[in-house]
Amino acid sequence: MNLLTDLFLTFAKIGAFTFGGGxxxxxxxxxxxxxxxxxxxxxxxxxITIIAESTPGPVAVNCSTFVGYKQAGIKGALSATLGMxxxxxxxxxxxxxxxNNFLENxxxxxxFKGIKIAVGIxxxxxxxxxxxxxxxxxxxxxxxxxxxxxxxxxxxFSVNFSSVVLMLMAGIASLIIFSVSGKIKEENx
Amino acid sequence: MILLDLFLGxxxxxxxxxxxxxxxxxxxxxxxxxxxxxxxxxxxxMVAVSESTPGPIMINLATFTGSxxxxxxxxLIATFAVVLPxxxxxxxxxxxxxxxxxxxxxxxxxxxxxxxxxxxxxxxGIYMILSNTGINASVGFDMKALILTVVLSAVMxxxxxxxxxxxxxxxxxxxxxxxxxxxx
Numbered sequence: 001m002n003l004l005t006d007l008f009l010t011f012a013k014i015g016a017f018t019f020g021g022g023x024x025x026x027x028x029x030x031x032x033x034x035x036x037x038x039x040x041x042x043x044x045x046x047x048i049t050i051i052a053e054s055t056p057g058p059v060a061v062n063c064s065t066f067v068g069y070k071q072a073g074i075k076g077a078l079s080a081t082l083g084m085x086x087x088x089x090x091x092x093x094x095x096x097x098x099x100n101n102f103l104e105n106x107x108x109x110x111x112f113k114g115i116k117i118a119v120g121i122x123x124x125x126x127x128x129x130x131x132x133x134x135x136x137x138x139x140x141x142x143x144x145x146x147x148x149x150x151x152x153x154x155x156x157f158s159v160n161f162s163s164v165v166l167m168l169m170a171g172i173a174s175l176i177i178f179s180v181s182g183k184i185k186e187e188n189x
Numbered sequence: 190m191i192l193l194d195l196f197l198g199x200x201x202x203x204x205x206x207x208x209x210x211x212x213x214x215x216x217x218x219x220x221x222x223x224x225x226x227x228x229x230x231x232x233x234x235m236v237a238v239s240e241s242t243p244g245p246i247m248i249n250l251a252t253f254t255g256s257x258x259x260x261x262x263x264x265l266i267a268t269f270a271v272v273l274p275x276x277x278x279x280x281x282x283x284x285x286x287x288x289x290x291x292x293x294x295x296x297x298x299x300x301x302x303x304x305x306x307x308x309x310x311x312x313x314g315i316y317m318i319l320s321n322t323g324i325n326a327s328v329g330f331d332m333k334a335l336i337l338t339v340v341l342s343a344v345m346x347x348x349x350x351x352x353x354x355x356x357x358x359x360x361x362x363x364x365x366x367x368x369x370x371x372x373x
Contacts, residue, residue: 013359015243015244016243016244017243017358017359018243018244018245019240019241019242019243019362020240020317022245023310023313023314026310027358028358028359031355031357031358031359035355046303046306047286047290047299049306049310050302050303050306051279051286053207053309054302055207055278055279056203056204056205056206056207056274056275056278057203057204057206057247057271057272057274057278058206058213058245058246058247058248058272058275059245060244060248061245061248061272061275061276061279062275062279065275065276065279065280066279066283069283070283074280077276077279077280081272081276085248085268085272087243087244088242088243088245088248088249089244089248089252091242091243091244092238092239092242092244092248092249092252092253092264093252093256093261093264095242095253096252096253096256096257096264097256102238102241103234103241107370109373110369110373111367111369111370112240112241112366113334113369113373114337114365114366114368114369114370114372114373115241115362115366116317116321117318117321117334117337117338117341117365117369118341118361118365118366119317119362120314120317120318120321120338121314121318121338121341121342121345122314122345122358122362123310123313123314123317124311124314124315124317124318125314125345125346126310126314127307127310127311127314128311130307130310130311131307131311134303134304134307139300139301139304140301140303140304141304143301143305143308144304144305144308144311146308147304147305147306147307147308147309147312148307148308148309148311148315149308149312150312151308151309151312151313152312152315152316155312155313155316156316156319162207163309164207166305166309167305167306167309168302169305170301170302170304170305171298171299171301171305172301174298174300174301174302174304175294175297175298175301177297178293178297178300179294179297
């Protein structure tokens, strides 16, 4: 298969299954783009997750653009992103035309209740998988735990605090600690 | 002109919606209310529809608004506008990042960001599981949901050790939808 077609179809398939936002999608990216097609490495996937979180726009679009661009330049980025967008475009367009009572449909509601549970578990498994593969040292483990606890508190008490700010604070803290500890090492020499 | 408004309105959403789906909702709300495209009830309904259909919420909302305001052309323009900023930003960043990532200071910052995003993702998963089963929320405890959570978790985390194969997330989603139809 032509690479552009492959990118288009792969991301169309991912786009058709991404319920519940970008985090659940990471498990699809890992399954297909990292393990099966070997388009990107786990580390690149981590980088794109961070970039996707700290740049505007849907995480899904960020990921498809990145993977497509890496494989086949601008054309690849276009194919992958078009594929990603197409399923939700078609589905929502049809709903907007015909289905005013889409949510009242009992089967849709029940299926979605099941999917919602699966999405929570998928996201947790993404987290666990990333923890398994991360470079573990005292600093990274403490940043990880603090972020996790802070995010839980933010969610449970519906605190108005963006996860982007939390991430940026972690990045800055890590940069400062790195610079300071680097200086201390130099002074000790 | 409605098409230009749709383009500019959703371009703004695409440019400024940080932090994933739910971070985007307040901004989308502001834009669609400003132009009078939707009222609060319609927005709430569309957010619920977006949640139960695949695809990014921003794209769903852009397609829906565009379609109801100006048919298929409107849907295409709004969707294009919402995707455009992140498409451009990512391509520029991918080019810039190649060299940037070799810098040790960038790496230090990236290490912190990585650790933090892992914590945030894990917390999101835990929170979603808690709220689906109603353990933490006012909705009340849901026994069926808890049973399905336990069963699906066993499948998710037991599949690889038992079969030595990776569980396809596609299969996992389909199985969960079927289970939902059967038990709820």
